[in-house]
Amino acid sequence: xxxxxxxxxxxxxxxxxxxxxxxxxxxxxxxxxxxxxxxxxxxxxxxxxxxxxxxxxxxxxxxxxxxxxxxxxxxxxxxxxxxxxxxxxxxxxxxxxxxxxxxxxxxxxxxxxxxxxxxxxxxxxxxxxxxxxxxxxxxxxxxxxxxxxxxxxxxxxxxxxxxxxxxxxxxxxxxxxxxxxxxxxxxxxxxxxxxxxxxxxxxxxxxxxxxxxxxxxxxxxxxxxxxxxxxxxxxxxxxxxxxxxxxxxxxxxxxxxxxxxxxxxxxxxxxxxxxxxxxxxxxxxxxxxxxxxxxxxxxxxxxxxxxxxxxxxxxxxxxxxxxxxxxxxxxxxxxxxxxxxxxxxxxxxxxxxxxxxxxxxxxxxxxxxxxxxxxxxxxxxxxxxxxxxxxxxxxxxxxxxxxxxxxxxxxxxxxxxxxxxxxxxxxxxxxxxxxxxxxxxxxxxxxxxxxxxxxxxxxxxxxxxxxxxxxxxxxxxxxxxxxxxxxxxxxxxxxxxxxxxxxxxxxxxxxxxxxxxxxxxxxxxxxxxxxxxxxxxxx
Numbered sequence: 001x002x003x004x005x006x007x008x009x010x011x012x013x014x015x016x017x018x019x020x021x022x023x024x025x026x027x028x029x030x031x032x033x034x035x036x037x038x039x040x041x042x043x044x045x046x047x048x049x050x051x052x053x054x055x056x057x058x059x060x061x062x063x064x065x066x067x068x069x070x071x072x073x074x075x076x077x078x079x080x081x082x083x084x085x086x087x088x089x090x091x092x093x094x095x096x097x098x099x100x101x102x103x104x105x106x107x108x109x110x111x112x113x114x115x116x117x118x119x120x121x122x123x124x125x126x127x128x129x130x131x132x133x134x135x136x137x138x139x140x141x142x143x144x145x146x147x148x149x150x151x152x153x154x155x156x157x158x159x160x161x162x163x164x165x166x167x168x169x170x171x172x173x174x175x176x177x178x179x180x181x182x183x184x185x186x187x188x189x190x191x192x193x194x195x196x197x198x199x200x201x202x203x204x205x206x207x208x209x210x211x212x213x214x215x216x217x218x219x220x221x222x223x224x225x226x227x228x229x230x231x232x233x234x235x236x237x238x239x240x241x242x243x244x245x246x247x248x249x250x251x252x253x254x255x256x257x258x259x260x261x262x263x264x265x266x267x268x269x270x271x272x273x274x275x276x277x278x279x280x281x282x283x284x285x286x287x288x289x290x291x292x293x294x295x296x297x298x299x300x301x302x303x304x305x306x307x308x309x310x311x312x313x314x315x316x317x318x319x320x321x322x323x324x325x326x327x328x329x330x331x332x333x334x335x336x337x338x339x340x341x342x343x344x345x346x347x348x349x350x351x352x353x354x355x356x357x358x359x360x361x362x363x364x365x366x367x368x369x370x371x372x373x374x375x376x377x378x379x380x381x382x383x384x385x386x387x388x389x390x391x392x393x394x395x396x397x398x399x400x401x402x403x404x405x406x407x408x409x410x411x412x413x414x415x416x417x418x419x420x421x422x423x424x425x426x427x428x429x430x431x432x433x434x435x436x437x438x439x440x441x442x443x444x445x446x447x448x449x450x451x452x453x454x455x456x457x458x459x460x461x462x463x464x465x466x467x468x469x470x471x472x473x474x475x476x477x478x479x480x481x482x483x484x485x486x487x488x489x490x491x492x493x494x495x496x497x498x499x500x501x502x503x504x505x506x507x508x509x510x511x512x513x514x515x516x517x518x519x520x521x522x523x524x525x526x527x528x529x530x531x532x533x534x535x536x537x538x539x
Contacts, residue, residue: 027188029196029377031203031370032212035182038169041209046155046202047165053154060084060168062146064220065117067139071132078217079127079140081115088112093217094126144174144220148181154189155199161191163199172216174223181216184209194385197378201371210370211377213264234277235265237288241461244409249386251408252296255458256380259289264373271361276322279360283319286312289376291454295415299387304379307372314363317356320490325353328491332511341504348498412459413537419452420535427527434482434523435516439489446482453479467536474533478526484519488512 033041041047042055061083066072072079076095081088094106110121119137122128130136148170156162164187172179184203188196203209240258242251263285269278290308293301329349333342363369379385406414426448434442453475460468492512496505 027193027196029186029200029374030212030215031184031186031200031209033167033182033184033207033209035169035180037207037209038167038182041167041184041203041207042151044203044207046199047153050155050157051153052156052162054152056152058084058150060146060148060150060170062216064143064145064217065140066143067132067136068141070143070221070224071130071136071139073221075126075130077127078215079117080217081112081117083115088115090117090121092122092125092127143224144172146170146172146181146216146220157195157198161195162189163187163195164189165199172219172223174220177223177226179219179223181219183212192382194378194382197374197382200374201378204367204370204374206367208365208367208370210267210365211264211373213261214268232265232269234269234275234281235262236281237262237284237457239461240458242408242459244407244462246408248296248406248408248411249388251412251458252292252298252386252388253380255292256289256376259285259292260373260376260380262288267364271364276319276326279315279318279322279357282364283312283315286315287450288454288457291451292458294451295455295458297389298379299389301379304372304375307368307375311363311369311372315360318353318360320494321349321353321356323487324491324494325349328487329495332495332508335511336504336507338504341501345495345498345500349494352494352498408459409462412455412462416452416455416459416537417535419448419455423448423452424527424531433520434485435520442482442485446479446486449475449479449482463536467534471530471533471536474526474530478523478530481519481523481526485516488516488519 047055063081065079065081078091078093080091082091089109089111091107091109106126108122108125110118112118117137117140119127127133127136132139148168151167153165154162155165164185166185166187168181168183168185170181172181186196186199200209238258238261240255242254263282266278266281266285269275270282286308290305290312293305293308325346329346333345336342423445426445434445437445456468456472456475460472489512492508495508500508
């Protein structure tokens with residue numbers, strides 16, 4: 001089996017894994033570093049004790065080119081001239097193919113006698129396939145520059161396990177706009193991929209570095225169009241493509257890599273921008289990661305599971321206050337008719353929201369979160385790191401499928417069937433209507449619904465769309481109505497924490513109860529419809 005492999009935070013040039021071997025690859029892990037920590041980084045024990053060459057310092061100056069319409073950017077290409085040590089080189093980079101967070105990236109680099117692009121040297125690259133290729137040299141113009149000081153060390157952990165560590169500090173500049181460069185790149189020179197992770201984890205043990213997926217070129221393009229609309233929008237989970245012939249461990253690698261990409265693509269937005277959707281998508285990505293672990297049952301994953309629970313909880317308050325402030329409180333206060341009370345409650349809720357957001361950002365920027373991301377990256381990126389546990393008895397009396405021995409299609413069908421049956425059993429266990437269940441019982445039904453939904457999402461590419469669509473639609477409606485009921489329950493708790501006057505608390509309680517009854521009214525019909533749908537996982 002041949003698969004292209006890369007991970008969030010990695011910028012691998014032509015990184016291709018073939019049956020566990022590597023061909024024409026460069027593996028590079030990029031870490032963001034607070035400029036205030038640069039001096040501490042240079043003094044790090046890893047560099048003092050394991051350096052076999054360096055440090056070497058040199059200035060790196062790059063000019064990036066594109067057309068006025070940004071044709072190269074739109075084709076996921078970056079073209080630059082680089083000057084180091086008085087010598088010039090031209091480089092073309094492409095994004096390559098991407099599958100579920102795994103990608104292949106091409107790079108073509110040639111030396112130049114003078115600082116002038118020579119596109120003829122790229123005649124055998126993807127640049128030549130552009131529609132405007134013949135006239136490209138007439139329209140290319142400098143778009144932005146990067147100018148930074150690079151300090152490099154060659155680090156050897158053991159014989160045959162070498163990396164180059166590069167500390168880059170400088171600026172990206174486009175006209176009057178600038179962006180700071182402060183990052184570390186760890187490139188594998190010799191040995192196993194695990195060496196890169198070992199070095200990165202050593203740094204993360206004492207310095208708050210974190211994996212960074214934003215390239216210098218991307219930062220430059222953001223300056224080229226400095227409007228907020230040019231920044232990446234919150235990223236939702238992407239569709240996952242699996243092959244029926246894969247082993248479940250292969251499927252898990254692709255699924256977890258996509259969950260990591262989903263997470264990392266929203267970190268910067270959550271740290272620097274106010275759109276609450278970034279935190280929402282972070283929470284979704286973490287829940288999907290946790291669900292994938294429950295499905296595949298990897299061995300020796302207790303620490304990862306514990307840290308995922310910690311980070312999910314750290315983001316929880318911020319998400320709850322975001323939902324209250326943006327989706328619920330405006331509608332609730334609209335019906336009070338008391339503007340003074342509404343102003344007081346909004347001000348109090350805003351303060352609580354800002355506190356929760358500060359806590360969430362501190363957790364995301366922490367060394368603990370960085371170590372978690374790198375641990376998962378190593379876990380799915382290093383051959384042999386994942387071992388799946390054998391089947392075990394399920395809580396509903398049935399046997400869970402065995403990921404250690406099944407083909408992925410058989411494993412997926414058994415897992416979806418088991419979760420489908422568990423949801424219906426959980427719902428059928430209670431004779432009362434959904435609206436009459438306790439909050440705890442509804443929460444349990446909601447959890448089973450979400451876990452089934454994630455399993456269906458993960459494995460959907462293994463089944464025909466026509467057979468899948470009706471089931472997914474009904475399951476999604478059930479999840480939405482149970483989610484709204486849970487949001488209302490949490491929102492009422494948050495409103496009460498603001499200590500409003502007694503009459504308002506009674507009004508709010510009645511208002512939420514009415515919303516809950518309304519949202520759950522269609523629940524019984526949807527569960528009945530789910531029972532009647534043909535099981536898409538049965539051939």
